[in-house]
Amino acid sequence: MPPQESTEKVAEEQSSFSRSTSKVRDFFSIPAPVKQLFDLVPVVTYPPNQLPLRAPKSARIPSLYVFSKDQDAAAGRPSFNPSCLKWQTFLNIAGVDHRLISSNNHSSPTGSLPFLLPAIYGPNSSQDSLVPITSNKFVKYAIEHGGKVEESSSMRYEAYQSLLDHRIRNAWLYTLYLEPLNFSAVAYPLYVLPTSSNPLVRASISHQLRSAAEAELLKNTSIIDTDDLYSEADKAFEALSILLGEDSWFFGSDKPALFDASVFAYTQLLLDDDLGWKEKKLCRALRRRANLVQHRERLLVRYFGGS
Amino acid sequence: MLELHVWGPAFGLPSLDAHCLAAIAYLQQAVPRGKWQLIASCDPALSPTNELPALRNGDIWIGGFRNIFHYLAQCSAGEWVLDAGLPEQEGADCIAFSSFVESHGQPLIDLSLYVSTQNYTTTTRPLYSTLLPFPLPYLTPPSIRATAKQRTSHLGLSSLDIDSDDSSPSASQSIIPDSLRRPRNTVSSLLASNPEASAQIRLDALATSFFEPLQKLRAKKRFFVSESQFSSLDCLVLGYLSLMLVPELPQPWLAQCMKKKFPSLCSWTEELRKTVYGAEVTVHDAFLTKLGDSELDLRMKRLRGRGHLPWKAPDNGGALGIGGVFLSGVADGIPVVGQLRRNTRMRQHGGLTTEDGVESSSFQYLTVIASVVAGLGAVAGYMFHEGLISFGDGEEVKEKGNGDGLGSLGEAGAALGFYANQMDEQVRRQRVMEEMNARNVVPVTEVDVDVEVERTPVL
Numbered sequence: 232m233p234p235q236e237s238t239e240k241v242a243e244e245q246s247s248f249s250r251s252t253s254k255v256r257d258f259f260s261i262p263a264p265v266k267q268l269f270d271l272v273p274v275v276t277y278p279p280n281q282l283p284l285r286a287p288k289s290a291r292i293p294s295l296y297v298f299s300k301d302q303d304a305a306a307g308r309p310s311f312n313p314s315c316l317k318w319q320t321f322l323n324i325a326g327v328d329h330r331l332i333s334s335n336n337h338s339s340p341t342g343s344l345p346f347l348l349p350a351i352y353g354p355n356s357s358q359d360s361l362v363p364i365t366s367n368k369f370v371k372y373a374i375e376h377g378g379k380v381e382e383s384s385s386m387r388y389e390a391y392q393s394l395l396d397h398r399i400r401n402a403w404l405y406t407l408y409l410e411p412l413n414f415s416a417v418a419y420p421l422y423v424l425p426t427s428s429n430p431l432v433r434a435s436i437s438h439q440l441r442s443a444a445e446a447e448l449l450k451n452t453s454i455i456d457t458d459d460l461y462s463e464a465d466k467a468f469e470a471l472s473i474l475l476g477e478d479s480w481f482f483g484s485d486k487p488a489l490f491d492a493s494v495f496a497y498t499q500l501l502l503d504d505d506l507g508w509k510e511k512k513l514c515r516a517l518r519r520r521a522n523l524v525q526h527r528e529r530l531l532v533r534y535f536g537g538s
Numbered sequence: 539m540l541e542l543h544v545w546g547p548a549f550g551l552p553s554l555d556a557h558c559l560a561a562i563a564y565l566q567q568a569v570p571r572g573k574w575q576l577i578a579s580c581d582p583a584l585s586p587t588n589e590l591p592a593l594r595n596g597d598i599w600i601g602g603f604r605n606i607f608h609y610l611a612q613c614s615a616g617e618w619v620l621d622a623g624l625p626e627q628e629g630a631d632c633i634a635f636s637s638f639v640e641s642h643g644q645p646l647i648d649l650s651l652y653v654s655t656q657n658y659t660t661t662t663r664p665l666y667s668t669l670l671p672f673p674l675p676y677l678t679p680p681s682i683r684a685t686a687k688q689r690t691s692h693l694g695l696s697s698l699d700i701d702s703d704d705s706s707p708s709a710s711q712s713i714i715p716d717s718l719r720r721p722r723n724t725v726s727s728l729l730a731s732n733p734e735a736s737a738q739i740r741l742d743a744l745a746t747s748f749f750e751p752l753q754k755l756r757a758k759k760r761f762f763v764s765e766s767q768f769s770s771l772d773c774l775v776l777g778y779l780s781l782m783l784v785p786e787l788p789q790p791w792l793a794q795c796m797k798k799k800f801p802s803l804c805s806w807t808e809e810l811r812k813t814v815y816g817a818e819v820t821v822h823d824a825f826l827t828k829l830g831d832s833e834l835d836l837r838m839k840r841l842r843g844r845g846h847l848p849w850k851a852p853d854n855g856g857a858l859g860i861g862g863v864f865l866s867g868v869a870d871g872i873p874v875v876g877q878l879r880r881n882t883r884m885r886q887h888g889g890l891t892t893e894d895g896v897e898s899s900s901f902q903y904l905t906v907i908a909s910v911v912a913g914l915g916a917v918a919g920y921m922f923h924e925g926l927i928s929f930g931d932g933e934e935v936k937e938k939g940n941g942d943g944l945g946s947l948g949e950a951g952a953a954l955g956f957y958a959n960q961m962d963e964q965v966r967r968q969r970v971m972e973e974m975n976a977r978n979v980v981p982v983t984e985v986d987v988d989v990e991v992e993r994t995p996v997l
Contacts, residue, residue: 386754387631389747390638397641450689451644452602453588459605466633473630 293327294348295319296334298421304331309499309535311421311506313403315345317496318366322347323534324487325378335426341365347372370489383482383490391474391481394467395493401448402464402513403497405457408444412509421506465516472520479529487530498527539575540565541594541850542606543585546578546669546825549785550818551811552847553578553591554665556647557603559777561591562847563814564607567768568618575850578825580670580678581863607770621769628763632771635755635762639771642748643778645693648686649741650782650792654698654733657787658683668821671860677867695740697733738791745795753800776814779807816847823849861910 261269297304297315310316310331322329329347339346340363347364349372364372373380407418414437423437448455471494480487481494500506501514502524508514517523542565548554552562565574585592585601593600593609600609611619621632651662658679667675687699752775756762761772782792783804797804869875 386751387634389642389751390631390634390755393638393641394634398637450685451640453582453685454586456587456602456605459587459602462608463604463637467637470630470633473626474634 291350293329293350294332295329295345296332297345299331299333301333304333307331313496317493318345318369320492320495321489324492325373325380327373327376327378381488383484385482394470398463398467399497402460404444404448405460406513408441410510416507416509461512464513468517468520472523475522475526495527495530498523502527541575541577543577543579543590543592545590547819547821548665551780551784552815552819556777556781558591560773561603561606563773563776566814568620576847577850577852579852580674631763632769636771636774639774639778645690646745646748646792647781648690649695652683652686653690654789657789660788673864695737697737741791742795745792749800749803753803776810780811783807825851
C-alpha cells in the first residue's frame with residue numbers, strides 16, 4: 232500500500248505545481264485590453280530620412296575613388312598610388328568619362344582602392360547598378376560602357392607583366408616604405424599626414440604601413456636583400472626598355488593599352504620630381520632608359536594634359 | 539674549390555627544391571668538372587640570405603640562385619656565364635620569363651608538395667625525414683609548409699589543406715539527432731572528402747596559365763630562348779618543371795595537367811633532366827653511404843657515370859651543429875621571440891658584422907651544450923626506468939630461446955618502438971602546445987590580416 236500512497240501524493244504535488252505555474256504564466260501574460268492597444272502600434276509610419284547633406288550625391292558620370300589630394304583629384308591629376316594610377320590611366324585611355332574622388336582604403340567595400348561607383352541613369356535605375364565596381368572588373372566595365380579596349384595577346388604579355396607585378400613592385404615597396412629617407416619625405420606626407428592629426432595615431436599608422444611592406448617582401452624571400460631588390464628592378468627596367476624598343480607603345484600597337492598604363496603607373500611616380508624622392512637609386516635606374524622616360528612623357532601629355 | 543650547398547635529393551632528382559635544382563643545373567653547365575662540389579645540406583642559416591642553395595668559395599658565402607650566378611660571372615671574370623652573347627631581345631626575354639617562372643611556378647609547387655595535406659603527409663614530410671638528421675624533421679618541414687601556405691593564401695585554395703580546416707559541419711544547429719537523419723550524399727559532400735577534386739578546375743586553370751606562355755616561348759626551339767644556347771632561364775625552368783613532373787604523388791593534378799596538355803614540355807624536361815642531372819639520384823649518392831660496395835666499386839661507379847654530379851659527403855658539424863639548427867628552429871617557432879629573431883636577421887643583413895657572430899657563438903655554444911645535456915639526462919633517466927622493468931623479461935626469453943638472437947632482438951625492437959612512440963607522443967604534445975599558442979595569438983593575427991587587407995593596395 233505505501234507505494235500507491237506515495238504515487239498519489241506525487242500526482243497531487245504535480246497538479247498543484249502545474250496550477251501554480253499556470254498562475255505565474257497568467258500573471259506575466261498581457262492583459263487583453265493592453266494587447267489590443269499595442270496591436271494598433273505603430274500608429275503612423277514616417278518616410279525614411281533624407282541622407283545627410285555631406286553624403287556623396289549620385290552623379291551623372293561614374294566616380295573613381297583613388298588615393299589623391301583633394302585639389303589634385305578635382306584637377307584630374309595622376310594619383311600617387313601605383314595601382315590607382317594604373318586604373319586611372321586605363322580609364323583615360325579607354326575613354327571612359329569619370330570624375331576622381333580623393334579617398335582612402337576605409338571607404339572601399341573590398342578594403343582596397345581604387346573602386347568605381349557607377350553613374351546613375353535616370354531616377355528609376357535599379358539598386359544593382361549602384362554596386363561599386365572593384366578594379367579587377369574595370370576592363371569588363373569599360374567594354375560594356377563603350378570604352379575602346381584592345382588587349383595584346385602576345386606570349387610575352389604575362390612574363391613582362393610579372394616583371395612589373397613582382398620585381399618592380401618589390402623594389403617600389405622597399406624604396407618607398409623601408410628606405411627611411413624616402414618614407415619620411417614621400418610616403419609620410421602622402422599616406423600618414425592626411426589620416427589624422429594625432430601623433431600617436433600617425434606613429435601607429437606609419438608602423439603598420441612599414442610592417443605590411445616588410446611582410447609582403449618577406450613572403451618570397453627569408454631576408455630582405457636590398458642589393459638584390461635594386462639590381463633586379465634595374466634588370467626589369469632594362470628588359471622593359473628592350474621590349475619597347477623604338478615603338479611608341481608596348482607590343483608594337485598603335486594605341487596605348489592596359490600594359491602601357493601599368494608601366495606608366497610606376498614610371499610616372501618615379502620620375503615625378505614633385506614627390507621629392509631622397510634616395511633615388513630606383514629613379515636613376517629608370518632615367519637611364521631613355522625610351523621609358525619618353526613613353527611616360529607621351530602618356531602624361533596625351534591623357535593628363537602635361538605635367 | 540666551389541661548394542654548392544643544397545637541400546638533399548628526392549624523387550630521383552638531386553634536390554627537392556626548385557632553386558637548388560636550378561643552381562645545380564647552372565653549375566653543371568657553366569663550371570668545369572672538378573672545380574665544384576655538391577653538398578646535401580640541412581641548414582639554410584649557413585647562407586647570408588638564409589636560404590638554400592648557397593655557394594661557398596673559401597670564406598665567402600653566397601645565397602640564392604640569382605646571386606650565385608652573378609657571383610660566378612664575377613669570380614671567373616666572365617668565363618662561367620651561360621647568358622653571355624644572347625641577342626638583346628632574347629636577353630630581355632630571359633629576365634622577364636625568369637621572373638614569370640619564379641612568381642607563377644612557386645605557388646604551384648607550394649600547393650602541390652606542401653599545402654595539399656595528402657601529398658605533404660604521404661610524400662614530402664617522409665622525404666625530409668630521410669634527408670635531415672634526427673630532431674630536424676620535426677621542425678624544418680612544418681616551417682617550410684607554413685611559408686608555402688602564406689605564399690599561396692591569396693589564391694584562396696587553402697581548402698587543399700584539410701588539417702587546418704575547422705569548418706566542422708553545423709550539426710548543432712539542427713535539432714534532429716544524428717541517428718534519425720538521412721545521410722545526404724550531395725555532390726559537394728562527396729567532393730569535400732577529396733579537396734583536390736573540388737578545386738580541380740581552379741588548379742588546372744592555374745597550372746595552364748603557367749605552362750602556356752612557356753610552351754609558346756619555346757615553340758620549336760631546342761631551348762627556351764635560343765636554339766643553341768643553354769641559358770639561365772633554362773636552368774630555372776628545368777628546376778621547376780622537373781619538380782612538377784617527376785614526383786609521384788597521391789594527388790598528381792599538376793603532373794597530370796602537364797602530361798595531358800603540354801606533352802612537348804614534358805619530353806623536353808625528361809630529356810634535359812637525364813643529360814643535366816644524370817640518372818636517378820638517390821640519398822645514398824648524396825651522402826656517399828656505401829651499400830656494401832667496396833671502394834673499388836664506388837670508384838668504378840664514378841668513372842662510369844661521367845654525367846654524375848660531384849657529390850661530397852656533408853659535414854653538418856656533428857651533434858652540436860644539428861643541436862644549434864634545432865634550437866634556432868625552435869626559437870623561430872615561438873611567437874614573439876621568432877619575430878624578434880627575424881627582425882634582427884633582416885637588419886643585420888645590411889652590414890653583416892663578424893664581431894657579432896663571434897660574440898654570440900660562445901653563448902650559443904653554452905646554450906646548446908646545456909640543453910643537450912638536459913635532454914640526454916631526461917632520455918637516459920627514462921630509458922633506465924623502462925630498462926629496469928623489461929630487463930628481467932629479456933633474460934628469460936633469452937634463456938628459453940636457447941640464446942636465439944631473434945627473441946632478444948624482438949624485445950629490443952619493442953623497446954625501441956616504445957621509445958619511438960614516446961618521442962611521437964612528445965612531438966604531438968609539442969604540436970598541441972603550438973596549436974594552443976597559435977590559438978592564443980589568433981586575435982593578434984586577425985588584426986594583422988585586417989591591416990594587410992586595408993593596406994595592400996597602398997603598396
